[in-house]
Amino acid sequence: MKALFLFLFICLLSTNLAAQFNQKLVEEKLKLPQKASVDETILQIGQTFLGLPYEGGTLEGPEEKLICKLDAFDCYTFVENVMAISLAKHSEQPTFENYMKILQDLRYRNSKIDGYGSRIHYFTDWAKTAEKNNYLKDLSPILGVKMDKPINFMSQHRNLYPSFAKDDKVLEDIILMEKKLAKKAIYHIKKEDYSTYEPAIKTGDIIAFTSTVAGLDVNHEGFAVRKNGKLYLMHASIEKKKVIISEETLQQYLMRIKKHAGVMVLRVS
Template identity: 25%
Template sequence: MLPTNSVAKIISICSVFLIVPVHASTDSPSHAAQYEHRFFKTLDTLEENALQTSFSNELQSRRIEHLSASLLGALYEDGNLGEGLQGRYDKDPLMRFDAFDCTTYVEAVLAGAMSQSKATFEEKLKQLRYKNGQVEFIYRNHFPSLDWIPNNQDKLTDITHIVAPDAVQLAQATIDKPSWYKNMKASRLKCEDEDSLSCKQRLTQLQEEGRHFQPKNSTIAYVPLSAIYKKGEDINATSINQHILDKIPSGSIISMVRPNWEIKKWIGTNMNVSHQSIAIRKGDRLYLRHASQTHKHVIDEDFITYFSKYVDNASLKGFNVLIMKDL
């Protein structure tokens, strides 16, 4: 049974603001400003270097590598961003740089990679996070396989079938948005008084937003872990399918796939993606760079070691691979 407090750790959903947000970060304003300064200084340096070379996929990967590295150490925090003060239901800041969940971290890095300067960053972020860039809760790309990936097809390319052409599988899930909205609680709104009439009215309005949607089947391609780790052998260098791993470009977006993840009784809908991260190459090693719920900050973890923990997992079966298009 899920805990009733705000940190619902049993379901590790960092990507779509499905769990009630945790308490605000205790990072000082100056600490937050340091991450923002470092991020945009990195962007400026990359732009200066870009003027001296031709644009290529390699350059795009390098931008993602450097921008993502500038945020290493930033705190992990569920549901820390919203639509800003003008938001009807979620008035958390539209952007910040000192704390992320897994998807907002990926979004910040990609928006930076697509930007030429700080001046263009916010618009790029809106285009990634919201359908058609329309900043409203109901247009936010809440669900990776149903919203975030399909609505960003003009920016991202799914190369899962290229990484593992003979092993790729499809994960299904019915995303029930009406039920998800109906399952919303007052804590989502962060009212000063959750028992107040105004808060109850806003909650009713939020729950009724589900009328705009219908349950939809969502499909996502994934590389099964069974194609990476040879069944029945120890997890070591001789049991790893390095051929597949070598096809994953540095700077790729890695989404953890759980086919028909049965969590509807807790959040109102099932899902098929539970986490998002960035693949980073350092020499001959592949790493996952991500906002980690376990470690509570942005961290690099060895790719092989990370996924080896899930080989016998009942629900996490593999990963999807996306790359950013030349924009």
């Protein structure tokens, strides 16, 4: 009994220390010298995370809750956190509490946490929710063409998702979410057309790489960084196992990965 109590105490202490660390880190970043625009701030904040490790599955757990983890990222959580900190920094309330509110707005449908199905899992769904909340503008319908494919990867591969591999109720929620997403038009710049529209992309734009995989909308995401007239990608790289600004250009990366069909371009506002 004493051993169990000690174990629970250590877990609670660890959780509290992690929460304090994350809050302090966000508050320090919110106090960095103010940039003139959100896109400049995205680059500023993103660069502070360079070199931190890539880690997948950080949002998964026994219960669905808002997770703030800033010592390791996957591509999704890197974009979300950099964006949330940057938006909070340019808001009337540059506070940790406002950062957490924005993070919840971005991550959960209607900003309500109600089980695994309430979290936004597909990038295209995430993008449309963020645009509805006036956090960004999807430029893909202006620059690109409509994607004509069903988005149902999760329901078709439930074995890959422990949260509903054997839970039919959650599966029903996922299927319903996919049906709603199917009613929304999704656009991208096709890989072969990328060079034509590259000049329209600027530093701080979110770049999402659309997928050739059946049922999947997006493979990867990051931020565009323009240097010496060329575009590069700032992202949590699964290849390099850390947050980087790519050495290869964004176009070289797009062309090298065969499962990338094209890109979506979204501008944080």
